[in-house]
Amino acid sequence: MFKRALWQGLIAGTAGGVVMTLGEKLEQAVTGRPDSHVPARVLQRLSGLPEHPGKQPLPVNWAMHFGQAAALGVLRSVMAHAGLRGPLASAKFTVVRLTNDQILENATGVGAPPPTWPRRELAVDILHKTVYAFVTGVVADALARRSSGLGPGQRHAALRPGRRPGVGPLPRGEAYGR
Secondary structure: OHHHHHHHHHHHHHHHHHHHHHHHHHHHHHHOOOOOOHHHHHHHHHHOOOOOOOOOOHHHHHHHHHHHHHHHHHHHHHHHHHOOOHHHHHHHHHHHHHHHHHHHHHHOOOOOOHHHOOHHHHHHHHHHHHHHHHHHHHHHHHHHHHHHOOOHHHHHHHHOOOOOOOOOOOOHHHOOOO
16 A cells, blocks of 8 residues: 555645646736745755755755655545545645644744734635645545555445444454554
């Protein structure tokens, strides 16, 4: 499962990153909001690359932007293979995506906690990360469904629909944690 989840997650996360970026560019054209150079600054601090004042090099910005999108897509793919699929799973993944950004940005001193942001800026960030999470989820879910059918959690739920007591776990051989 993990080998498939890896390559499928990289594809799903990249797709989510591309759609999120296209949405950001459309939103920027409408609102006039400038490009963010936070991804580049975070990568520079994490990797020890030299920092530049003002506008950051586009390749560094995109390396962090798309690298983070692809890497986190692997987690969403693991979720899909385990049977955590659909809009609720993507909503949960949105929180993971936002949390990952905030850990990296705040730990490196590049960003500040979201409660200190202007409300409009926070809303825009949440919107774009939600688009990323749901697009990544649609792709990850489709790839997992195609390659492995139902995940172990979904097969367990099918034993007795609804959350009920007395339904034991799947037999060990039918789950991933053999």
